[in-house]
Amino acid sequence: MNYSNLIKVSTRALLRNKFRSFLTMLGIIIGIGSVIAMLAIGQGSKLSIENQVSSMGSNMVMVMPSSQSRGGVQLGNDDSKKLTVDDAKAISEECDAVSLVSPEVRSSGQVIYAKSNAPSTIYGVSPEYLDIKKTKITDGRIFTDKEVRSAAKVCLLGKTVIKNLFGENVNPIGYTIRFKSIPMQVIGVLEPKGENSFGQDQDDVILAPYSTVQKRILAITHVQTIVTSALSEAASADAMTQIETVLRTRHKLKTGDANDFEVRSQAELVKMFTSISDMLSMLLGAIAGISLLIGGIGIMNIMYVSVTERTREIGLRMAIGAQSFDILMQFLSEAMLLSVVGGIIGIILGISSAKIITSLANWPTVVTSNSVIMSFLVCTVIGIFFGWYPAQKASRLDPIDALRYE
Amino acid sequence: MAKKILEVKGLRKEFHVGDITVRALRGIDLTIEQGEFVAIMGTSGSGKSTMLNILGCLDKPTAGEYWLDGIAVAGLSKNELASLRNKKLGFVFQSYNLLPRTSAIENVELPLFYNPEIKAKERREIAMQALESVGLADRMHHTPNQLSGGQQQRVAIARSLVNDPVVIFADEATGNLDTRTSYEVMSLFQELNAKGKTIVFVTHEPDIARFTTRNVVFRDGHIIKEQMVDPRGNARELLNNMPINTDYE
């Protein structure tokens, strides 16, 4: 029997029991469908994290005070006073793998304009901050170094803050807002960035000179974070060690003392998140794999039934000259047809459910050609693997026993 | 003397069911020549089907020698036997054994699928000729459940002819048919035999056996009688003289 005939004969045999064939395929359909959808979700979230992070600046390196613990006891907020503006200046001067440096002090509170008010967060930074975070200004200007030195009461607003205070499509430049009762003049508008992958609104921000936030709002002399930009993503590891050396010297730490600060690079963060999302995809994939296994067992089961039902047909085929191999191929191709057709339907289903998930839940999904090819191969293998034993059983029948079978 | 198509010597067949040994054939010597139309007769359980299955290379004897068209069958492997059946033998069964939901022409084609020497194009043509020779060319697209028993058996006969076999084996081929239809089928076999086909036909009905050329009678696994049929019946003539459907008037 040649292949086109084999496929024709198998197709006809399966069409003879349409509903049963469909039910048998269902396991594979669901299995492959969920594999494709799960991988699409996994890939999508991984890619969106990567995009997000690189849009935030993939060569960003951050320094934070470490939450030191001694004997398992957290040593409160004292430690968070360890970073200063001078630390930031030292990093900027001494670390040649670092291109830009900005201190960062944050304060959350109510922002008020006329009768409107809204909760928001003010970030005290230096002008370099915009380049480090790859943020642009759509209107107005960033504050000058002179304004930083004088702790000028000026600020830039994100889109959400503007909307909350002024309403849509209002240019707030020149107006004075109040943050924790400190009046500040709006001098610029930040480009909208949308939500980050944790659902945080990145436009709900107010930028002001760090000195202003330090002196007028928080009344502190330290900074909470130092954000820096390495020369490139590849240089971020170098930048991290240089920063560590500089800060250890400045903080007078002896060899053996633990750092009283932490240096984190965005590159590391990406790795962490992608490894989490990889793990998640693997877990989901494993669950989908189990349903594939069950689908395969379903095929095996129905093929056994089919072989038993058609024993006389097998006997007849043998009587008129079918060899064991012909019978083996016939049933094997039936099993493969079941799993491959199921697989194709599953692939289509998986792709469309990924699309639906994206449009309904607004989750990013990416169907890679790899996952499609792999699914296709997997269901072919399932067909061969689970079809083999029933087909083997059929091919080993004795012609006369098969003909006499009742 | 004509060519020997089948020759068996000292053929025995035993079945073991639990502790019991059933001796279905107990030393059979039989020769069938080209062009013969042999009826194997005997009571139920006398070993007719067992004999036919062995002659048809579907089953292996416990002992004895068997030559089919000059080939010693005993030494052949399972696959060689399949290929031998495919190229040299034709089978007609009591229950027709057509593939369900498969058209007549496709049923007839079936043996040719297992013969790699036959191209797809010839296949349809050869099958069509076979179907024509049993008078069912106009029913080629009908499936078995759209055909009467007699027509189904004629399709089965066409299927047995399609590989131009050296011998056709039929086991109770008229067993499920009424008298009239049996005669039609026998008339078809007689036509084939007249064209030179060798046929081995199992039946326990004497009035069917008289259409053949030689009767071999079995009892308890032995051949108890062999005789040439004389005078030989002509199924076509009998059919023509038979009143139609008088039973139901």
Ligand SMILES: Nc1ncnc2c1ncn2[C@@H]1O[C@H](COP(=O)(O)OP(=O)(O)OP(=O)(O)O)[C@@H](O)[C@H]1O
């Ligand atoms: N597969 C088998 N296993 C056990 N015994 C068998 C088997 N096949 C046949 N026999 C026995 O062999 C003997 C001959 O059987 P066979 O089928 O050849 O009879 P038969 O002449 O064809 O009868 P019938 O006219 O009823 O078809 C019987 O006693 C039967 O029980």
Ligand SMILES: [Mg+2]
């Ligand atoms: Mg019998």
